Amino acid sequence: MKTVFYINALFSLIFALGVIFGKNPLRSALSLLLFFLTIALDFFFAGSEYLGFVQIIVYAGGIIVMIAFVIILLGLKKESPDYDITVRSFTGIILLGFFALGVLYGLAKSVLHLIPKAPYFDTSAAGIGDALFSKYLLPFEVASILLLVGVVLAFIFAKKEV
Amino acid sequence: METILLITLFVPLLGAIINGVFGSPFKKYAHWVAVPAIGISWLGALYLLKFVMAGNTLNVNLWQWIPVKDFNVHFGLMLDPLSAVMIATVTTVSFFIHIYSIGYMHGDPGYRRYFAYLNLFVFSMLMLVLANNYVLLFVGWEAVGLCSYLLIGFWYEKKSASDAGKKAFIVNRIGDAGFILGIFTMFFAVGAVDYKTVFAAAPQLSAVIVGSITFFLFMGAIGKSAQFPLYVWLPDAMEGPTPVSALIHAATMVTAGVYMVARSSALYSAHGSIANAVASIGAFTAIFAASIALVNDDIKRVLAYSTISQLGYMFIGVGVGAYATGIFHLYTHAFFKALLFLTAGSVMHALHGELNMQKMGGLFKKMPHTGITFIIGALALSGIPPLAGFYSKDSILKEALVRGHTTIWWVGTITAFMTAFYMFRLIFMVFFGEPRDRELYEHAHESPAVMTIPLWILAIGAISAGWVGIGEDASPFFKFLAPSLHYAEHGVHFEPAAWQEWLPLIFGVAGILLAWSMYMKRIPSPVGMARAFKPIYKLLKGKYYVDEIYNIFIVKPIYYLAIILFKLVDRILIDGTVNGVAWVNRATGAVLNKIQTGAVKTYMLWIVFAATLIMWLQLLK
Amino acid sequence: MLGFNDYLLVSVILFFVGALGVLFRRNLIYILMSLELMLNSINLTLIGLAKYSNDTNPQVLILLILVVAAVEVAVGLGLAINLMRVKKTVDVDLFKSLKG
Numbered sequence: 001m002k003t004v005f006y007i008n009a010l011f012s013l014i015f016a017l018g019v020i021f022g023k024n025p026l027r028s029a030l031s032l033l034l035f036f037l038t039i040a041l042d043f044f045f046a047g048s049e050y051l052g053f054v055q056i057i058v059y060a061g062g063i064i065v066m067i068a069f070v071i072i073l074l075g076l077k078k079e080s081p082d083y084d085i086t087v088r089s090f091t092g093i094i095l096l097g098f099f100a101l102g103v104l105y106g107l108a109k110s111v112l113h114l115i116p117k118a119p120y121f122d123t124s125a126a127g128i129g130d131a132l133f134s135k136y137l138l139p140f141e142v143a144s145i146l147l148l149v150g151v152v153l154a155f156i157f158a159k160k161e162v
Numbered sequence: 163m164e165t166i167l168l169i170t171l172f173v174p175l176l177g178a179i180i181n182g183v184f185g186s187p188f189k190k191y192a193h194w195v196a197v198p199a200i201g202i203s204w205l206g207a208l209y210l211l212k213f214v215m216a217g218n219t220l221n222v223n224l225w226q227w228i229p230v231k232d233f234n235v236h237f238g239l240m241l242d243p244l245s246a247v248m249i250a251t252v253t254t255v256s257f258f259i260h261i262y263s264i265g266y267m268h269g270d271p272g273y274r275r276y277f278a279y280l281n282l283f284v285f286s287m288l289m290l291v292l293a294n295n296y297v298l299l300f301v302g303w304e305a306v307g308l309c310s311y312l313l314i315g316f317w318y319e320k321k322s323a324s325d326a327g328k329k330a331f332i333v334n335r336i337g338d339a340g341f342i343l344g345i346f347t348m349f350f351a352v353g354a355v356d357y358k359t360v361f362a363a364a365p366q367l368s369a370v371i372v373g374s375i376t377f378f379l380f381m382g383a384i385g386k387s388a389q390f391p392l393y394v395w396l397p398d399a400m401e402g403p404t405p406v407s408a409l410i411h412a413a414t415m416v417t418a419g420v421y422m423v424a425r426s427s428a429l430y431s432a433h434g435s436i437a438n439a440v441a442s443i444g445a446f447t448a449i450f451a452a453s454i455a456l457v458n459d460d461i462k463r464v465l466a467y468s469t470i471s472q473l474g475y476m477f478i479g480v481g482v483g484a485y486a487t488g489i490f491h492l493y494t495h496a497f498f499k500a501l502l503f504l505t506a507g508s509v510m511h512a513l514h515g516e517l518n519m520q521k522m523g524g525l526f527k528k529m530p531h532t533g534i535t536f537i538i539g540a541l542a543l544s545g546i547p548p549l550a551g552f553y554s555k556d557s558i559l560k561e562a563l564v565r566g567h568t569t570i571w572w573v574g575t576i577t578a579f580m581t582a583f584y585m586f587r588l589i590f591m592v593f594f595g596e597p598r599d600r601e602l603y604e605h606a607h608e609s610p611a612v613m614t615i616p617l618w619i620l621a622i623g624a625i626s627a628g629w630v631g632i633g634e635d636a637s638p639f640f641k642f643l644a645p646s647l648h649y650a651e652h653g654v655h656f657e658p659a660a661w662q663e664w665l666p667l668i669f670g671v672a673g674i675l676l677a678w679s680m681y682m683k684r685i686p687s688p689v690g691m692a693r694a695f696k697p698i699y700k701l702l703k704g705k706y707y708v709d710e711i712y713n714i715f716i717v718k719p720i721y722y723l724a725i726i727l728f729k730l731v732d733r734i735l736i737d738g739t740v741n742g743v744a745w746v747n748r749a750t751g752a753v754l755n756k757i758q759t760g761a762v763k764t765y766m767l768w769i770v771f772a773a774t775l776i777m778w779l780q781l782l783k
Numbered sequence: 784m785l786g787f788n789d790y791l792l793v794s795v796i797l798f799f800v801g802a803l804g805v806l807f808r809r810n811l812i813y814i815l816m817s818l819e820l821m822l823n824s825i826n827l828t829l830i831g832l833a834k835y836s837n838d839t840n841p842q843v844l845i846l847l848i849l850v851v852a853a854v855e856v857a858v859g860l861g862l863a864i865n866l867m868r869v870k871k872t873v874d875v876d877l878f879k880s881l882k883g
Contacts, residue, residue: 002785009793016797016820020804025812032816039823046834051845055826058849063819063856070860071812074867082809084763084876092767092806096799099774102781103795107788109781131839132846139843143850150854157861760879766805 005045012038025076026068033064050125163213164222167239170206170249171292173199174285182278189274193264196277200260200284204253207246214246215642221294221358228297232353240294240357244489244646248291248421251493254623255413255500256284258616262504263405265612266511270403276316280409283309287414291421295356296345299422303341303386306415307334313410314402326398333395337385344378347371361428361648372433379426380440387419389477390447393470394709400462404507407462411469412500417492420476424485424647431483431650441481441562445573448474450706452580456587457692457702459519461506464588468543469499471577475558478570484561485647486640490631491558493639494550497623498542504617505536508609509592513602519591521602526593528606531614533593535621540589542624544582545670550628552667557634559666563658571662578666582673590681790831797824811866811873815859822852 015035022028036059043052132140177199181192188194223236260280267276286309290302307330315327349355351371352363364372383389388396396416400407410416423430423440430437451470458464472495479488510517512529526533542549545556555578563571597603608614631639679685692699701707757768801824804817826845833841863873870877 002789005785005789005793009796012793012797013800016800019816019820020800020808020813022813025810028813028816032819035820036823039827042827043830046830048830048833048842051830051842054846054849058853059819059823063853066856066860067812067816070863073864074812074873076810076812076873082874084807084809088764088767089806092763092770093803095767095770095774096802096806099770099777100795100799102774102777103791106777106781107791127839128842128846131843135840136843136847139847143847146854147850150857154857154861157858157865760881762875762878763806770802 001045005042008038008041008045012042025071029064029067029071032067033060036060036064050128163210163218163220166206166209166213167220167222167241167292170203170210170253171239171285171288173202173206174281174288178278178281178285181274181281185274185278192274192277193260196281197257197260197264199281200253200257203284203288204257207249207253210241211246211250214241214243219243219645223294233349235295235297235355237298238294238356239292241292242646243643244421244425245291247489247493247643248417249288251496252284252287252291252413255496255620256280256409258620259405259408259413259500259504262408262507262613262616263403265610266405266507267403272316276313276403279309279312279316280406283313283409283414287418290418294358296348296360297355299425300338300341300345303382303418303422304338306418307331307338307386310334310399310410310415313406314399316402316406320401323401326395326401329398330395333392334385337382337392340378340381340385341383344375344382347375347378351375357425364428364432367432369433372429373436376426376429376433376436377439379422379429380436383419383422383477384443385419386422387416387473387477388470389419389443389473390450391708393447393451394712396470397463397466397705400460400466404462404503404510407466408500408503408507411466411503412496416469416473417476417496420473420480420488420492423477423480424489427480427485427646428648430480431648434650437481437483437650439481441478441567441570444474444477444479444481445570446474447471448478448577449573449580450474452577452584453702454705455584456580457699458584458705460517461509461519461522461588461592462503462517464519464584465499465502465506468502468581468585471581472499472543474577475555475574478562478567478574479558482562482565482567482570483650484558484565485649486643487554487557487561487634489643490639491554494542494554494624494627494631497620497627498539498549498551501535501539501617501620501624502543504613504620505532505539508532508613508617509536511609511613512606514605516599516602519588521599522592522597523595523599524593524597524603525606528603529593529608531608531617535614535617536593537589538621539624540585542628544585544674545578545666546582546674547667548625548629550624550626553628553631556663556666557631560634560658560663563662564656566656568656575666575669579669579673582670583677586674586677587681590677594682787831787835790827790835794824794827794831797821797827809874809876811859811863811875814875815856815863818855818859819852822848 012035015031015038018031019028019035022031036055040052040055040060043049043055177196180195185192185195220241221238222240223238225237226234227237228235260277263276263280267273270276283306286302286305288302290299290306293299293302311327311331314330315324318324318327345355348360351367352360354360354363367375385392396410399410402410430440448471451467451474455464455467455471458467472491476488476491476495479485479491508529509522509525509532512525512532513522516522538549542551545552547553555574559571559574559578562574631637634640680688680691704710798821801817801820804820805814808814808817826848829841829845829848833839833845866878867873
């Protein structure tokens with residue numbers, strides 16, 4: 001199990017690096033799509049098929065298509081990578097290194113002790129729906145408002161005369 | 163019945179709100195809101211009067227207003243004979259003043275504002291008289307002060323008018339400060355502020371406590387009812403529109419002090435010395451104001467001083483302990499003083515705002531309605547039987563005498579002479595004789611019916627209002643009021659002699675005759691008299707220089723103190739602090755400004771930095 | 784034995800890669816894609832959390848993150864189109880007008 005997980009993780013990493021170091025934007029987008037699929041696989045491994053399918057539908061089916069469309073629309077061509085090689089970026093990498101170090105140090109110290117909360121692990125769409133419409137009704141509604149705002153904003157931004 | 167009480171009280175407020183807030187579409191028709199509002203209130207008041215006359219009273223606590231531990235104030239209304247008489251008088255007079263205003267204020271740019279204020283004024287006064295506790299009374303008390311400020315300064319673009327408004331407000335404030343102290347003392351001593359509890363507790367209180375409560379309350383009354391030494395705002399209040407003067411003088415404001423003393427009769431009866439002070443101040447004010455009116459040439463100011471003087475009479479009445487006579491005079495005075503002001507307004511209206519009596523004359527022929535009604539009002543004010551003023555003034559003076567206040571009686575009687583003299587001096591100068599200013603005379607005209615009809619109705623009131631009080635304690639008016647008032651036992655009982663009963667009337671007639679001979683026949687000629695008594699004449703003409711004295715001893719020192727405070731405390735201390743805070747903020751902003759580069763990625767760097775920092779702080783804790 | 788720590792390790796690395804992308808790329812489209820990487824790494828953590836604490840709640844959180852990601856991409860891309868139209872470029876380092 002562990003081996004499968006890490007092989008999958010290796011693929012995730014490769015695709016992620018492919019995204020950020022890509023020269024052709026369209027190819028990067030395809031790399032991102034594959035990355036999303038590996039994450040969806042992780043969801044399946046964890047036993048949450050529902051979320052896995054949602055991941056594929058929303059990310060692969062929606063977001064990637066949208067990104068690809070925009071890339072084509074803007075006519076972004078293959079270009080030499082526009083890396084931002086500055087003092088700022090290297091400060092950033094050092095800081096991120098400290099950040100990652102902190103997490104690893106925490107893992108080594110086993111700071112996080114997980115305590116099983118519920119007697120069983122409900123991964124079905126019904127279980128998630130139950131939680132979503134009872135305990136998390138308010139966040140759910142807020143999310144719907146957020147979507148609405150996003151729709152309106154995207155519409156306004158994309159309009160010709162701004 | 164509570165519903166009718168609420169309608170009576172709140173419909174004028176509703177009218178004020180409609181006109182004041184929503185009224186702009188029907189600017190020119192503001193009176194279609196204001197007059198019916200007062201009309202409904204008037205009918206309600208009359209109905210309530212009938213209800214009380216049938217022997218009922220009402221005392222309702224509508225809701226709890228201020229509940230603070232031991233301190234409880236209800237929004238409570240009380241309807242008893244005293245407040246019933248007051249609301250009936252107030253709404254009746256106000257109603258006719260409202261009708262008159264339609265004609266008088268016609269075409270004024272502030273027409274709508276005017277009616278909104280007028281309605282608010284009546285509402286405030288009704289609130290004042292209907293309250294069942296001192297705090298709510300104080301609300302009405304302040305509200306009439308506010309409305310008087312708004313209306314005196316109604317033509318605010320005129321500097322003298324806005325100054326007069328401010329003066330009225332500030333002078334009233336001095337008295338109101340005393341009134342608040344009175345309420346505090348009351349709460350301190352009794353632990354309650356509603357009439358019932360306070361009056362019930364009054365006999366048990368110590369003399370010092372009752373004395374200070376009544377003293378402080380009377381301070382408020384001095385301010386509100388324009389008694390010496392706080393009367394100075396009332397003559398200046400003539401800057402407002404004339405119907406407003408009528409309203410202030412007759413119905414809605416200056417009578418509040420008299421009402422308050424009568425309402426607190428239980429307190430004033432409990433301790434005599436302050437009541438005596440009330441009577442003495444009243445008597446002094448009466449003769450003081452009347453003497454100024456003797457030589458004044460401004461038609462409205464003469465009336466203003468006469469109001470101050472008549473209020474002095476009312477305070478004599480309530481001060482000597484004959485509360486009903488004070489209220490009786492208040493009630494008759496409301497009619498003839500409203501009448502006098504409205505007729506004066508009619509004269510002004512005809513003469514395009516001219517106020518100087520020296521320029522008038524012979525107007526009787528031009529304005530017969532105004533002239534006759536004015537003479538009726540003046541006769542009533544001078545105390546000529548069978549007009550209203552005779553009965554009320556007579557009963558006050560008689561009560562003063564019966565209770566042994568001989569000096570006050572003499573002062574009042576001489577004032578009666580002066581009153582008759584200055585009123586008829588005014589009549590002879592304005593309505594009879596030769597016109598002094600031809601051009602003004604030629605343009606003079608009688609006022610429209612919307613103004614003269616209220617005059618006649620009020621004239622009927624000025625004639626007949628006194629008849630309900632003939633025979634004093636045995637009369638219907640006095641019997642009706644008796645349950646609301648608490649009389650003190652007075653040891654002295656002096657039986658007035660026959661000449662003493664008739665002397666005020668004789669003095670009044672003598673005043674009229676003297677005015678007739680001086681101003682119609684010129685024997686002795688007014689100019690000669692002025693020359694003969696030059697120092698006195700100058701003193702009276704200068705209104706005893708009270709305004710000047712106040713200016714030197716009160717206004718100027720406060721002004722300089724304010725300048726010192728401004729330069730030292732405000733400029734250096736407070737401004738320094740405020741500017742210092744602003745400076746610190748600006749300096750910090752200038753530093754932090756550098757961080758905000760506009761480059762999104764730099765911001766992200768900061769986020770990563772902060773997240774890392776927090777994480778490591780957590781890990782290494 | 785696969786544990787929560789493995790999930791955490793992988794997601795930290797992926798998050799790191801995403802953040803690297805945001806920092807090192809100047810093209811707005813790339814930055815948006817890198818942001819998606821970061822959000823997904825968080826999703827990975829959450830699913831691990833759900834699995835190893837036997838809890839349904841993190842899954843709800845994943846759904847909400849999904850919503851946020853979708854909205855963010857929609858708005859971000861709209862912005863990109865607009866910027867391209869007005870400024871003829873999507874290089875974020877050139878947009879510095881929002882400063883104090």
